[in-house]
Amino acid sequence: MNAAKYIWMNGKFINWDDAKVHVLSHTIHYGNGVIEGTKAYKTEKGYAIFRLNEHTTRLKESAKMTLIDIPYSVEEMNQAQIDLIKKNDFVGDNVYIRPFAFLGYGVMGVYHKDAPVETVMSAWEWGAYLGEDGLKNGIRLKIASMTRAANTSSMGKAKATANYLNSQMAKYEAIDCGYDEALLLDDQGYVAEASGACFFMVKHGELITPPNDNSLASITQKMVIEIAEFLDIKVTRRRITREEIYVADEAFLTGTAAEITPVANVDAREIGCGSRGPMTEQIQTMYFDIVFGRCETFEHYLTYID
Numbered sequence: 001m002n003a004a005k006y007i008w009m010n011g012k013f014i015n016w017d018d019a020k021v022h023v024l025s026h027t028i029h030y031g032n033g034v035i036e037g038t039k040a041y042k043t044e045k046g047y048a049i050f051r052l053n054e055h056t057t058r059l060k061e062s063a064k065m066t067l068i069d070i071p072y073s074v075e076e077m078n079q080a081q082i083d084l085i086k087k088n089d090f091v092g093d094n095v096y097i098r099p100f101a102f103l104g105y106g107v108m109g110v111y112h113k114d115a116p117v118e119t120v121m122s123a124w125e126w127g128a129y130l131g132e133d134g135l136k137n138g139i140r141l142k143i144a145s146m147t148r149a150a151n152t153s154s155m156g157k158a159k160a161t162a163n164y165l166n167s168q169m170a171k172y173e174a175i176d177c178g179y180d181e182a183l184l185l186d187d188q189g190y191v192a193e194a195s196g197a198c199f200f201m202v203k204h205g206e207l208i209t210p211p212n213d214n215s216l217a218s219i220t221q222k223m224v225i226e227i228a229e230f231l232d233i234k235v236t237r238r239r240i241t242r243e244e245i246y247v248a249d250e251a252f253l254t255g256t257a258a259e260i261t262p263v264a265n266v267d268a269r270e271i272g273c274g275s276r277g278p279m280t281e282q283i284q285t286m287y288f289d290i291v292f293g294r295c296e297t298f299e300h301y302l303t304y305i306d
């Protein structure tokens with residue numbers, strides 16, 4: 001990874017290499033931590049963080065769900081991220097920001113009420129998550145053999161570190177089988193989400209994406225729905241089955257890191273033209289116009305760093 005200069009930890013900036021934790025930190029053993037994934041784009045007017053307040057609010061809400069009491073307000077954490085981008089003097093690529101709250105050192109055993117809460121904001125330069133070629137030509141998706149953890153035994157709306165074991169197993173399997181990314185179904189066989197992104201398909205000119213019944217409430221998915229409304233594209237939120245995907249006209253993934261990544265192939269079935277479809281391209285183009293500050297209508301989603 002591209003190391004940066006500073007990390008914000010519990011209210012102070014420290015050198016990147018000094019941001020360390022004890023091996024007996026509670027989260028390392030029992031997996032209760034919450035994260036965000038936020039992005040700052042290098043626009044013509046300098047770096048701008050996309051939908052900052054929504055990401056930070058989701059962090060705070062994820063923490064509430066998993067009983068982690070973050071001792072900072074959303075406003076304080078927003079400011080920490082703005083200061084972090086300023087202080088690191090990034091010059092090259094777009095920047096990924098990783099807000100993180102976890103349980104530190106001092107208490108062992110599953111019961112975590114007395115474990116200290118540590119709050120950290122890191123940021124580093126990071127290119128396209130699924131590759132530049134993926135953004136242009138599409139990726140190959142494998143439906144995972146494991147289903148997404150059920151709502152009866154996990155909290156999928158929390159962006160909780162614990163949920164990523166499920167994602168990690170699915171992603172590893174997909175790559176090991178020669179694919180680029182995994183799509184997880186829910187325990188009823190309907191599309192839940194990819195290992196780190198949400199799913200859209202196009203059929204007969206209509207954009208279809210599942211409700212967030214068994215997925216993270218994705219901020220990028222919400223943005224795509226707003227873009228579609230702006231472009232007069234019909235959007236339907238309903239459950240999707242595996243075989244519907246195989247005969248979709250187009251498909252793509254959405255996420256802060258994945259951005260708008262076309263899906264060229266699912267389980268050895270070519271999707272549509274087997275590359276980026278026309279509606280995907282239209283939405284992707286507008287998404288990049290928005291995040292790079294080239295679209296006045298949605299410029300309010302950007303927090304410019306001066």
Ligand code: PMP
Binds near residue numbers: 193216219220221256
């Ligand atoms: N689902 C999962 C499991 C994710 O990790 C992500 C990435 N944060 C998403 C969906 C997409 O969410 P967002 O658009 O808010 O980044």
